Amino acid sequence: MSDDFETITIDDAKALGEGMLLAAGYSEDHARTITDCVVRAQVDECHSHGLYRLISCLELIERGKVDPAATPVVEDRAPAIVRADARRGVSLVAFGAGLPVLAEKARHCxxxxxxxxxxxxxxxxxxxxxxxxxEGLVAIAVTVSHAWVAPAGGSRPVFGTNPFSFGWPRPGKHPFVFDFATSAIARGDIELHRRTQTPLPEGTAIDADGKPTTDPExxxxxxxLTFGGHKGSALSAMIELLAGPLIGDLTSAESMAFDDDAKVTPFHGELIIALDPASFMGHAALDNLKRGETLFDAIEGQGARLPSARRYRARARNAKAGAMPVRTNVLDELRTRAAASTPKSN
Amino acid sequence: MSDDFETITIDDAKALGEGMLLAAGYSEDHARTITDCVVRAQVDECHSHGLYRLISCLELIERGKVDPAATPVVEDRAPAIVRADARRGVSLVAFGAGLPVLAEKARHCxxxxxxxxxxxxxxxxxxxxxxxxxEGLVAIAVTVSHAWVAPAGGSRPVFGTNPFSFGWPRPGKHPFVFDFATSAIARGDIELHRRTQTPLPEGTAIDADGKPTTDPExxxxxxxLTFGGHKGSALSAMIELLAGPLIGDLTSAESMAFDDDAKVTPFHGELIIALDPASFMGHAALDNLKRGETLFDAIEGQGARLPSARRYRARARNAKAGAMPVRTNVLDELRTRAAASTPKSN
Structure with missing residues (x-):
């Protein structure tokens, strides 16, 4: 993987992202929300979901898939269920529209x-x-992607990379957060390996004949492959069901069929569950959250790392500097595209 | 592991289990509920959670831990939250008391x-x-155990075996169900390896110095160790938090401290989440559940196995025969214990 990095200020990254997305046809709401998300990832040095993903968002328009100005519709389905229909827009805008209702329902129910x-x-x-x-709530989020991943014991793709994510509020600290692909490697990392022509880690993929391979092509x-053998495979199946049929949306195989070889980012649904500690424990909730700290101390006290620790350290470092590292080849591509989309008189 | 099995009828197993538990001091509700659960597991040839576990239940009384006649208290905490306090009884009785309220709340909310x-x-x-x-609902269940499992990158036990379980209703079929320990091996299997003095699989454990070992002692x-490296470790931490501090109950480390070397089964809490497909999708729910079948077909169609398939096959076979195989050494111990607890005049 290329280790050439360039530093860009957070402000410049925001201007670059919003400018490109607006020029490409995204609404202001979409441009601002997408840019905020990829810049946050870049500040955390989460390179696979940072500025690099702006390219995916441009391709969504170029290939005629996304409605770049879609306004999500929020629907109250049940006392504890809210649905945010993105109407072919980008998920982030619909998530933002549904979030206040989710939080209010979680606190009430x-x-x-x-x-x-x-x-x-x-x-x-x-x-x-x-x-x-x-917001003081516990969160679980899952979504499918495209059918790229074979089930344990199988040889053909059925599942997406199907991330599982969890957030836990910590009084006075960044929350405990993890977010992992149930695939043995992230799809974004496969793409980066393709771009940089470097081999994949062992045990992450099979070729078209079902044989192990480290060649990204x-x-x-x-x-x-999934992580963790049949257990990871079971989790991935669960995510297909929760973020697909349960909520009336596409499985990874259906998303891939919808894609129809446009090779854009997946079109599907996402399930987010929020739990309110105060509803379980009343006034004892805060004391119980603090008992979670004992668990974190026991993990970190033996030299093991909490899942989010590296991102938070990068965030602190880069937020202080007001700038962050970006892979040079990513930044080159973004600037080339930005230049091509800018009228010459500017 | 010993492969000597004896066949016992389902009726005899029920009589054996209920008789032993009643003689030991369990209430009728406890005896019936515990026996039903272990016999169901044995019928499914889930040996690690079958009749073998009756011994654990006897030890709970012998070592003065359980209240064998506890009556659970069900408390309505919030529109979508119910709490079942087992009051130091066995979890199954409290689960049974809370289940109808959980189902009603899931359908409403x-x-x-x-x-x-x-x-x-x-x-x-x-x-x-x-x-x-x-009951047509989707289910997720998690619980902690005793601190036997080291976090990824660590060397000392913090987590329990922390199972993660999922159930999905399938129209006209057994539900899609999985239930796996987030440890690389089940604790019950470690115990069976100890009893049979056979080595553990590689990559499942470390010794007191943090070095890999296959010796069960x-x-x-x-x-x-957890399954799946840092991802399995993250899931295990999540389960500690959800089934511990979130619901005001013990973590695996706290459960072990409570145990105080009595070496009985863990004392703690369990979180069960139920989701109602009809609330998400209304009249389209059934069609969407059927779309889940397409996913299962894609898995099984390439020769991969659904997680619950082997249990369901064993169930069909043994239910038809009215009898099932049990490890001879387990049955011997149970019968010895049963004879010792039966008055001679019987």
């Missing part, structure tokens, strides 16, 4: 779910569970 | 949660998610 439907999805899930945890023609 | 608190827990989770799925003095 104790647990609630937000189904985001009919959305294009390119982002990590951790920004969403982190926002929910910042062969993996794209074959299938990725 | 769309999603609901049941917290089972202050319970001794020895059973698999799949019987519970299967019961919920049989060394593993008991050291720590088990």
């Amino acid at each position: 104790g647990i609630a779910a937000l189904a985001v439907n009919n959305c294009f999805h390119f982002s990590a899930l951790w920004p969403e569970v982190e926002r929910i945890a910042d 062969e993996a794209v023609d074959g299938a990725m | 769309g999603i609901a949660a049941l917290a089972v608190n202050n319970c001794f827990h020895f059973s698999a989770l799949w019987p519970e998610v299967e019961r919920i799925a049989d 060394e593993a008991v003095d050291g720590a088990m």
